[in-house]
Amino acid sequence: MTELSFGFRCGLAVQREVGRVLGIIWIIPIAWLMRFFMKYRIKDVKELRRRYRKLISETQAPILICPNHLTMADSAVIAWALGGSWWYLFRYSRMPWNIPEYNNFSFLWFVGLGAWITKCIPVVRGGNREDVSRVIKKIDYLLRKGDTALIFAEAGRSRTGKVQVDNHAQAVGRIMTTVPECQALCVYMRGDQQDTWSTAPKRGDSIYLDFEIFKPQSTFAGMRQSRDVAQQVVARIADMESRYFAGRK
Amino acid sequence: MSREDVFQKVMEIIKPFVKNEEVFQQADESTNILQDLKVNSARLVDIILNFEDEFDVEVEDEDADSVNTVGDAVSLIMEKLTA
Numbered sequence: 041m042t043e044l045s046f047g048f049r050c051g052l053a054v055q056r057e058v059g060r061v062l063g064i065i066w067i068i069p070i071a072w073l074m075r076f077f078m079k080y081r082i083k084d085v086k087e088l089r090r091r092y093r094k095l096i097s098e099t100q101a102p103i104l105i106c107p108n109h110l111t112m113a114d115s116a117v118i119a120w121a122l123g124g125s126w127w128y129l130f131r132y133s134r135m136p137w138n139i140p141e142y143n144n145f146s147f148l149w150f151v152g153l154g155a156w157i158t159k160c161i162p163v164v165r166g167g168n169r170e171d172v173s174r175v176i177k178k179i180d181y182l183l184r185k186g187d188t189a190l191i192f193a194e195a196g197r198s199r200t201g202k203v204q205v206d207n208h209a210q211a212v213g214r215i216m217t218t219v220p221e222c223q224a225l226c227v228y229m230r231g232d233q234q235d236t237w238s239t240a241p242k243r244g245d246s247i248y249l250d251f252e253i254f255k256p257q258s259t260f261a262g263m264r265q266s267r268d269v270a271q272q273v274v275a276r277i278a279d280m281e282s283r284y285f286a287g288r289k
Numbered sequence: 290m291s292r293e294d295v296f297q298k299v300m301e302i303i304k305p306f307v308k309n310e311e312v313f314q315q316a317d318e319s320t321n322i323l324q325d326l327k328v329n330s331a332r333l334v335d336i337i338l339n340f341e342d343e344f345d346v347e348v349e350d351e352d353a354d355s356v357n358t359v360g361d362a363v364s365l366i367m368e369k370l371t372a
Contacts, residue, residue, distance in 0.1 A: 089350065165330055166323045166329075166330040167323075168357060169333075169353065169354045169355065169356055169357055170354050170355070170357075172330075172354075173350075173351070173354035195329075195330065195331035196331075207331055208331070209331070210334045210350075214350050228300065261347070262341075262347055262348060262349050262350070263334060263337060263341075263348055263349065263350055263353060264338060264341075266334075266350055267338070269336055284320060
């Protein structure tokens with residue numbers, strides 16, 4: 041993969057450092073918003089965070105967080121559930137970068153600014169392929185630098201409410217195959233009241249979340265390899281979903 | 290293989306993924322695959338892998354970044370065929 045230009049690397053460094061400096065005024069309030077206003081409760085959150093922090097302390101490999109996708113708030117909820125809020129202030133590189141749809145927040149300049157501060161790299165889904173590729177290269181670069189990123193394993197919120205194994209995000213496979221030693225942190229998250237896709241989990245919902253670290257292997261090359269890896273990741277999350285529903289019976 | 294032949298085969302491969310049939314009927318090389326034909330971006334990978342099978346070429350992820358229009362796809366395949 042061709043290297044990211046100096047200008048883009050500088051831009052990312054500025055974005056990261058501004059976000060870090062302002063961390064106290066966005067990380068804590070967003071966490072409190074989820075906890076006290078939306079009244080979300082993460083099941084077994086202490087054990088979940090203990091496992092995640094242990095994993096982070098034990099692995100030096102780049103980690104790409106790959107969750108299922110049901111709501112527009114998933115990435116924020118997952119980040120909060122895995123790391124808490126204060127933890128990120130001291131381990132800012134572990135606050136995941138996100139690639140939200142540009143058109144979801146481009147209508148108001150201050151929303152765009154907020155997204156920039158909160159480690160978002162917007163992408164126009166279905167837009168110019170070179171622009172999409174540049175976003176992938178940015179994530180690739182950040183992972184190599186030791187940051188964490190989050191890309192949904194599914195190419196869009198699931199319209200069926202279940203993991204859509206035939207709708208994988210190719211970018212996941214592409215990044216996993218180009219970043220040496222990169223591992224996928226497969227995440228399955230679902231609120232008890234989450235029957236299908238929505239804007240956000242329902243207020244007061246109790247949210248289940250589990251994760252598994254996974255290093256896909258593929259015998260293919262080129263785009264087939266990327267697709268194979270992306271399919272393996274989404275299949276793994278579908279397995280996690282099956283276990284979740286089996287456990288609910 | 291001529292550029293026209295490649296264009297015809299490319300259109301055959303794209304056809305099952307098209308959601309805007311009306312535009313497809315009048316498509317030319319300047320037609321944007323995702324925006325005009327309303328092909329799902331996740332399906333673009335399947336289309337390009339079908340190009341690999343049909344034309345017996347190998348396309349890397351980065352090669353595929355240049356494919357926005359039908360003409361881009363034709364040019365990429367022509368380039369691979371003559372390489």
